[in-house]
Each structure stands twice: as C-alpha cells, then as structure tokens.
Amino acid sequence: xxxxxxxxxxxxxxxxxxxxxxxxxxxxxxxxxxxxxxxxxxxxxxxxxxxxxxxxxxxxxxxxxxxxxxxxxxxxxxxxxxxxxxxxxxxxxxxxxxxxxxxxxxxxxxxxxxxxxxxxxxxxxxxxxxxxxxxxxxxxxxxxxxxxxxxxxxxxxxxxxxxxxxxxxxxxxxxxxxxxxxxxxxxxxxxxxxxxxxxxxxxxxxxxxxxxxxxxxxxxxxxxxxxxxxxxxxxxxxxxxxxxxxxxxxxxxxxxxxxxxxxxxxxxxxxxxxxxxxxxxxxxxxxxxxxxxxxxxxxxxxxxxxxxxxxxxxxxxxxxxxxxxxxxxxxxxxxxxxxxxxxxxxxxxxxxxxxxxxxxxxxxxxxxxxxxxxxxxxxxxxxxxxxxxxxxxxxxxxxxxxxxxxxxxxxxxxxxxxxxxxxxxxxxxxxxxxxxxxxxxxxxxxxxxxxxxxxxxxxxxxxxxxxxxxxxxxxxxxxxxxxxxxxxxxxxxxxxxxxxxxxxxxxxxxxxxxxxxxxxxxxxxxxxxxxxxxxxxxxxxxxxxxxxxxxxxxxxxxxxxxxxxxxxxxxxxxxxxxxxxxxxxxxxxxxxxxxx
Amino acid sequence: xxxxxxxxxxxxxxxxxxxxxxxxxxxxxxxxxxxxxxxxxxxxxxxxxxxxxxxxxxxxxxxxxxxxxxxxxxxxxxxxxxxxxxxxxxxxxxxxxxxxxxxxxxxxxxxxxxxxxxxxx
Numbered sequence: 001x002x003x004x005x006x007x008x009x010x011x012x013x014x015x016x017x018x019x020x021x022x023x024x025x026x027x028x029x030x031x032x033x034x035x036x037x038x039x040x041x042x043x044x045x046x047x048x049x050x051x052x053x054x055x056x057x058x059x060x061x062x063x064x065x066x067x068x069x070x071x072x073x074x075x076x077x078x079x080x081x082x083x084x085x086x087x088x089x090x091x092x093x094x095x096x097x098x099x100x101x102x103x104x105x106x107x108x109x110x111x112x113x114x115x116x117x118x119x120x121x122x123x124x125x126x127x128x129x130x131x132x133x134x135x136x137x138x139x140x141x142x143x144x145x146x147x148x149x150x151x152x153x154x155x156x157x158x159x160x161x162x163x164x165x166x167x168x169x170x171x172x173x174x175x176x177x178x179x180x181x182x183x184x185x186x187x188x189x190x191x192x193x194x195x196x197x198x199x200x201x202x203x204x205x206x207x208x209x210x211x212x213x214x215x216x217x218x219x220x221x222x223x224x225x226x227x228x229x230x231x232x233x234x235x236x237x238x239x240x241x242x243x244x245x246x247x248x249x250x251x252x253x254x255x256x257x258x259x260x261x262x263x264x265x266x267x268x269x270x271x272x273x274x275x276x277x278x279x280x281x282x283x284x285x286x287x288x289x290x291x292x293x294x295x296x297x298x299x300x301x302x303x304x305x306x307x308x309x310x311x312x313x314x315x316x317x318x319x320x321x322x323x324x325x326x327x328x329x330x331x332x333x334x335x336x337x338x339x340x341x342x343x344x345x346x347x348x349x350x351x352x353x354x355x356x357x358x359x360x361x362x363x364x365x366x367x368x369x370x371x372x373x374x375x376x377x378x379x380x381x382x383x384x385x386x387x388x389x390x391x392x393x394x395x396x397x398x399x400x401x402x403x404x405x406x407x408x409x410x411x412x413x414x415x416x417x418x419x420x421x422x423x424x425x426x427x428x429x430x431x432x433x434x435x436x437x438x439x440x441x442x443x444x445x446x447x448x449x450x451x452x453x454x455x456x457x458x459x460x461x462x463x464x465x466x467x468x469x470x471x472x473x474x475x476x477x478x479x480x481x482x483x484x485x486x487x488x489x490x491x492x493x494x495x496x497x498x499x500x501x502x503x504x505x506x507x508x509x510x511x512x513x514x515x516x517x518x519x520x521x522x523x524x525x526x527x528x529x530x531x532x533x534x535x536x537x538x539x540x541x542x543x544x545x546x547x548x549x550x551x552x553x554x555x556x557x558x559x560x561x562x563x564x565x566x567x568x569x570x571x572x573x574x575x576x577x578x579x580x581x582x583x584x585x586x587x588x589x590x591x592x593x594x595x596x
Numbered sequence: 597x598x599x600x601x602x603x604x605x606x607x608x609x610x611x612x613x614x615x616x617x618x619x620x621x622x623x624x625x626x627x628x629x630x631x632x633x634x635x636x637x638x639x640x641x642x643x644x645x646x647x648x649x650x651x652x653x654x655x656x657x658x659x660x661x662x663x664x665x666x667x668x669x670x671x672x673x674x675x676x677x678x679x680x681x682x683x684x685x686x687x688x689x690x691x692x693x694x695x696x697x698x699x700x701x702x703x704x705x706x707x708x709x710x711x712x713x714x715x716x717x
Contacts, residue, residue: 002650004642004659006616039643041613060616061624061658085629085661125617135603136610144600257606258597266598 001039003143006080010056010124012047012210013203014364019070019206020055020282026071030078046246048124050111050381051364053093058124063105067093073197111362114381116343117352119167120367123211124516128246131253134214140259140549142333143218146225155226156182159329161347162337165383166196169400169426169502171348171415174329177319180309181227184317189229189395192313193220194290195236195243198282199398200449203430204353205323207365209236209243213250213325219326221260221271222333227319230270235290237278247275282399282453285427286501287312287320287330300455301501322427324353336373344370348414352428359389359434375409378432390435391516397426398495399446400506402513403439422513438533439518440525443510444472446501461504464495468511476536480526489515540580540595544571547592553592554584612650622656623701628662628673630664634667636671637689644693645674649701657701664701 003569017172031037034238048056053067057077064087066077073091080086088104090156095111117123126133134140146155160175162226165454181189197205197463209216220232235442236244252271254260262270276294283289284299291313293299312318321329328350332340344350348370354377357363361383368377378384394402402423411417415425433442447469456462471488474480492508492515499505515522524530528583533537544554550568555561562578565571573593587591597603599641605630627633665673667671669685674696683706685696695697695707 002646003616004646004661008617036639039646061660084630084634084660084663085627086629086663126614132606132610133614135607136614138607140603141600141607144603215638264597265600265603470707476714 004039004062006041006043008043008045008048008056008060008124010046010054010058010420011044012054012124012207013240013478014051015054015056016242018054022071023055023057023069023074023390027078030075031082034078034083036083043127043417044129045125046128047207047365049120049207049365050093050362052360052362053364055094058106062103063107064095065093065106065109066091069131078081085278087566093126101468108169111364111366111383114372114376115367116351116369117336117367118265118331118340118343119208119215119324119353120211121331122215123207123365126212126485127213128213129249131214131257131259134212138220138334139214139330142330143221143225143259144265146222146333147265147269152182152226152228155333156338159226159332161346162332162340164325164328164332164340165348165415166322167324167328167425167427169397169424171425174175174321174325175496177309177321178223178226180249180307181229181317181319184310186317188231188314188316189227190313190316190318191220191227191229192290192294192318193232193234193323193326194287194320195234195240195323196278196283196290197237197240197427198280198285198453199321199427199429200446201355201357202398203355204365204425206240206427207244208323208327208356209240210246212581213243214244214254214322215327215330216258217254217273218249219321219329220273221264221331223319223321223326224271225269227317229268229318230272231575232271232273233313234273234275235293235294236275237280237283237284239280244275250463251275259403282449283455283501283503286503288501289320290320293503300308300457301503303500324428328488334369345412345414347416352413352425354428354430356430356432358431359385359391359437360432361386370414371412373410373412377413377430378409378580382432385432385434391432392435392437393433393439394430395423395433395442395510396429397424398429398431398450398504399508400424400502400509401426401429402418402509403433403517404513405440405517416441422509422516430587436533436535438476438531438535439514439521440472440476440531441533441535443514444469444476446510447472447507448522450503454503454507458500458504460495460498461500461507464491464499464504465507467491468508472511475522475525476531477538478525478536479524482523482526482547484526485515485519485522534595537580540582541575542573542578542580542582543594543596544573545592545594546570547557549590551589553587553589557583557587559583616658617653622658623698625657625658625659625701626662626677627665627674628665628671628675629661632664633666633671633673636668638672640690641672641674641688641693645697646692648697652697652702654697654701667712670712673712677717685705685710686715688694 057066164174192380289301308318353367555563562574676683
C-alpha cells in the first residue's frame with residue numbers, strides 16, 4: 001500500500017515532556033479503527049522548533065500545522081482530517097490561519113519563513129531513526145564527495161573557503177583548526193564532537209542530535225578524513241538520554257550500510273565512532289577539560305598551549321568541534337563552500353541556531369542567517385514579549401555572555417558585534433529579559449551557576465566567582481554601598497584576566513556587561529535601597545493603600561497571617577512578619593496592594 | 597557502501613518516502629471525502645489515484661482528501677488543480693480514476709465523459 005499522507009509527530013524532548021509520547025499510539029488506535037492505518041505513514045521527528053506551542057502534529061501533503069495537540073485531539077484529527085479530509089481548524093496553530101480562514105502551510109508561518117535552515121535542515125522533517133530518510137535528503141553525499149573526489153587538503157581548503165567558524169562559542173575558523181591538526185604528523189589522530197551543552201537555557205545541540213544525528217556523524221567523519229584521524233568520539237552529557245539513544249541508533253545504522261567502519265565508499269578510509277558520556281559538568285565543555293574527562297581523569301582544564309590540535313587526546317593531535325559546527329560541515333561539503341558563503345555577513349558566514357527563551361512568546365529553536373538583527377529574531381520570529389511588556393535586555397551566551405540592552409537591538413548578529421556590545425555569540429542561548437526582572441538578581445543567578453561549576457583548579461576562578469557571588473548577595477539585600485559596586489567591577493576584571501580557562505575568563509561577563517548597560521539598577525539597590533524590577537525580596541515592602549475595600553481576600557490568603565483588618569475596613573500588613581510572597585498583591589481585586 | 601552509485605541507489609529508492617514533505621507546487625488532485633463522498637465510494641477512488649501515481653512514478657502530483665464539495669447527488673467528486681486551472685469530475689469510480697491518471701494527468705487531455713458539466717450546467 002502506498003501512503004497518501006504523512007503524519008509527522010514532533011518527538012523532541014520538549015514536546016515529549018509536554019505529552020507527545022503517547023500521541024503515536026493514539027494515532028495507531030484510531031487509524032486502525034477507521035480502517036485507514038495502512039494509507040497513512042506515521043513519522044516521529046526531531047524538534048520542530050516552536051517549542052512553546054508543542055506538541056505538534058504536521059500533516060502532509062497539505063503541510064497543516066497542528067499545535068498544542070493533546071491525546072484527546074487525535075480522535076478528531078483522524079476522523080475529520082485523515083478520514084474525511086476536513087482540516088480541524090480549531091487545532092491549527094493560530095498564526096497559520098489567515099484572516100480569511102485560509103490555512104497556511106507549515107513553512108509559510110512567520111516563525112519559519114524568516115529562518116534559513118542549514119544546520120537544522122532536516123530537523124522536524126525526517127525520522128531520525130531512519131538512515132534512509134537522511135540519505136533521501138542527500139545525506140552522506142558530502143562525505144562521498146570528500147572521500148572519492150577530494151584530498152584531505154582540498155577538504156580543508158573548502159572549509160576555509162566557506163568561512164565557517166566554530167559554533168560552540170569562540171568562533172575560531174574551523175578550516176584553520178583542521179589545518180593545524182593536519183600539519184601535525186602523528187601515527188594516531190582523533191576528532192571529537194563536543195556535545196557537552198551546558199549553558200542554562202541552551203538546547204540547540206540536544207535538538208540537533210535528537211532530530212538529525214546523521215548530519216553530525218557525517219560532519220565528524222569528514223573532519224576525521226580531513227585531518228587524518230580514524231577514530232572519533234562524541235562527548236555527550238548523560239542528561240541527554242534521548243540524544244544518546246538516537247546517536248546509538250544512527251551509528252549502528254551507518255555501520256550496517258557500511259558508511260562507518262572499514263574502507264568507506266571503497267576509498268580505503270576507515271573510521272569508527274564511540275560515544276563517551278559526561279556527567280554533566282559545565283567545565284567539560286572546555287576542550288582540555290573535555291579531553292581529561294574522556295581519558296578517564298577528572299574534568300579539569302589545563303594550560304594552553306599546547307593546543308589540542310598539537311597535543312590533545314592521549315597526547316595525539318586532536319580537533320574538537322561543536323555539534324552545530326559539524327552539522328554545517330556536512331552541509332558545506334554537499335552544497336559547496338561558495339553557496340554557503342553567500343549566507344551571512346563578511347566576517348560571519350552561514351547561519352546560527354539559537355534557543356530562544358525567557359520572556360518571549362514563541363520560545364523555541366530558531367536558525368537565522370548571520371547579520372539578522374536581534375530585533376528581527378525577538379519580534380518577528382519570536383513574536384515579541386508576552387502581555388506587551390517592555391523588553392529590558394537580551395542575554396546571549398548564557399553565563400559566559402552578557403546582556404544587550406534594548407537600545408542595541410538593531411545590531412546585526414555577528415561574532416564581532418556581539419563581543420563589542422560586551423556579550424558573545426556563545427553556543428546560542430538567547431534569553432529575553434523583560435521589565436519585571438532585576439539585573440542584579442540575574443547576575444546572581446549566573447554567578448551561582450559558575451560558582452557551582454568552577455572546577456577549582458585555579459584560584460581566580462575558584463575564589464573569585466565565590467566572592468563576586470557574595471558581593472552580589474550583599475547588593476541585592478540592600479546592605480551594599482557604592483564602593484561595593486566598584487570593588488565588584490574591579491574583581492570581575494581581575495578574574496577575567498587571570499583565570500586559567502574559558503569558564504573563569506568568561507564568568508565575570510554578565511557582571512561587566514550589566515554594569516556597563518544597567519549600572520543605575522545596581523546603584524538603586526545600594527543608594528535608594530530599592531529594586532527597580534521588584535524582584536529582590538529584602539528590598540520589597542508591601543503596603544495597602546486607601547483604595548482597600550476591605551474584602552478580606554488578602555487576609556484569608558496570606559500564608560503567614562500577617563494581614564489584619566475587618567470587613568469593609570482598611571487592612572494592614574504587619575511588615576515584620578511578611579515573607580513578601582506577593583500572593584496578596586496578585587489577589588487584590590482593586591490593586592490596593594503595592595510594593596514600595 | 598562501496599561507491600557513490602550505491603548511495604545514489606538508496607537515495608533514489610528512499611526519496612519517495614519523503615517527497616510528500618515539502619512545498620507542493622505541482623498538480624493537486626482533490627477527492628471529496630465527507631460522509632457523503634465516502635458513502636458514495638470515494639475511498640477506493642482515492643486509493644486508486646494514490647497507487648497509480650506511485651506505480652507510474654509521476655512527479656509533482658499529490659492527492660488530498662477534502663471535505664464536502666456540496667454536490668452530494670453526483671459524488672464521488674474529484675477535482676484536478678493545475679495552477680489556476682480547475683477541472684471537476686463527478687461520479688468517479690475506480691475505472692474513471694484510472695482514466696483520469698492516464699488521459700488527463702499523463703496525457704494532458706480532459707476526460708470529457710465525467711466532467712461536472714455533463715450532470716449540472
């Protein structure tokens with residue numbers, strides 16, 4: 001039987017956590033009951049990207065995009081859409097409906113039409129458990145071309161011509177990195193895929209591994225061929241069980257077809273890939289710490305040079321590339337460096353995947369050409385800020401990056417421009433911060449993270465992050481002085497310049513960039529003893545104004561019974577007992593409770 | 597995997613699996629599949645269309661079930677959309693479906709016998 005319709009069920013981690021796991025069996029049940037099971041193909045795909053609206057079901061050939069799908073909806077979709085051909089309008093993603101009640105196809109939605117998908121080219125479109133679907137989309141053609149028609153040096157030159165730079169954060173030119181390892185002669189070399197994604201709020205690599213694992217494997221093999229390595233490792237954290245499972249399936253399928261193993265494509269090139277699980281330490285995303293972890297040691301970084309390209313894993317020349325970089329590598333070999341270099345800007349070629357999160361409507365995974373402005377990403381793709389609140393800043397690069405204020409939103413996204421603005425590309429976490437957030441508190445959050453994740457080997461990072469965290473605590477409690485802010489800034493600069501590895505060198509970035517762009521907020525905490533965002537609890541004082549109608553709602557709901565007053569009388573808060581939970585403020589029908 | 601040809605063979609065979617997913621700018625065949633259409637026998641008609649297209653390897657043609665077209669008395673109804681051009685067939689059975697594929701889709705000649713104009717003017 002030939003299938004007349006394909007039902008794509010998003011099975012990325014986000015959708016699964018929102019209940020997508022049982023959708024398939026629901027489909028099986030209802031399609032079988034209707035007697036049309038064999039006419040319809042069910043495909044579990046990787047992340048579709050618009051995580052905020054998941055779980056998704058996309059039905060082809062029409063390309064109808066159903067969002068927020070629940071188990072009980074499947075019966076309707078089967079009976080109406082698949083059996084009778086009537087699209088279930090109430091389940092279609094809002095933005096996919098035009099005012100004339102016409103239904104737009106999946107790729108015509110604004111969220112997607114503004115994107116350019118290179119690394120994510122197959123994500124959400126193919127079944128990651130089926131190597132044939134990857135091959136059907138021209139997968140492994142790039143590898144074949146490299147092995148049969150190009151010398152390793154030509155592959156490296158192609159990579160250099162493409163202008164591809166590392167997508168893990170630093171932005172080092174990939175081709176150049178390969179060239180160093182190529183030139184270092186050795187009996188054994190290694191390539192490593194760095195899948196130790198650790199930024200809070202980042203999930204690009206996970207989505208890529210879950211949605212299109214072969215694109216990463218192919219990139220790793222090409223890298224191996226280029227530098228002369230026959231062994232590759234994928235270092236992935238154990239916190240990504242689905243990604244690990246998909247990788248294992250992909251590796252075994254590639255082996256079965258002879259795309260991994262001995263004499264690939266009859267070219268004489270042998271390659272093997274092994275998965276190594278990390279325990280989930282942020283520092284292991286740093287190259288030398290990652291190598292130490294694979295070798296079985298404790299994940300700690302060491303001095304560079306020697307760089308891994310000269311002395312890496314077990315002392316052999318090694319290159320380490322990020323997941324997204326490798327997915328770009330396989331694309332470049334297939335479409336050609338020239339085509340790839342047409343995307344992006346002069347110094348930053350290609351696209352970048354971002355995981356968009358925080359106070360944003362369409363949280364999810366987006367891939368845009370370099371040079372796109374932050375405003376376009378946030379307002380046109382991301383849909384803006386919920387409840388029409390004011391945007392305060394965008395944090396890129398996670399705990400190693402910085403905050404970009406609203407005034408710089410029209411800046412194009414490039415490696416250099418982001419650094420100039422006091423932030424960095426990072427691996428691609430993009431957290432949108434609205435007016436109801438406190439910048440001191442956000443700094444405190446990131447520093448708490450880096451204190452936890454510091455490996456402890458070098459003093460500036462081990463002691464410095466802890467001290468900076470303590471200073472932020474003092475400032476946010478209202479006990480700080482203006483001198484504290486100056487000392488914090490001085491210490492931050494010191495830690496930045498004297499730490500051993502990227503973790504410590506970048507840990508002060510949130511503080512430095514926020515001091516640059518939001519210094520007045522820090523000063524409000526120490527001078528006015530006020531938290532402008534209304535977040536820092538010690539600085540919040542709740543008060544009941546004369547508008548109180550004496551409805552007793554606040555008193556009834558207060559968890560610590562600190563509100564007194566009788567019916568139809570003005571109520572009062574005993575501030576010494578108040579825990580500042582804000583329940584009374586939210587529940588008051590006449591907004592008579594304010595924080596001062 | 598011994599050569600690029602091996603890969604191409606797998607690719608060509610596998611491509612049918614995924615061509616449906618993407619922009620469909622070619623010919624669309626719509627089959628009226630509301631309750632009336634189904635009871636009049638639209639399902640085997642649609643299956644026949646799908647099978648023939650696959651068997652004959654016709655590119656850029658998709659078959660889509662659609663809702664009630666409104667002419668219940670002359671179901672099953674099949675519409676062929678080629679850009680702006682719309683051809684509506686009615687009282688289509690499996691044999692007519694085969695003719696639509698052979699004569700209209702492949703041959704480019706409308707199957708006059710079942711045009712809606714024969715039944716309604």
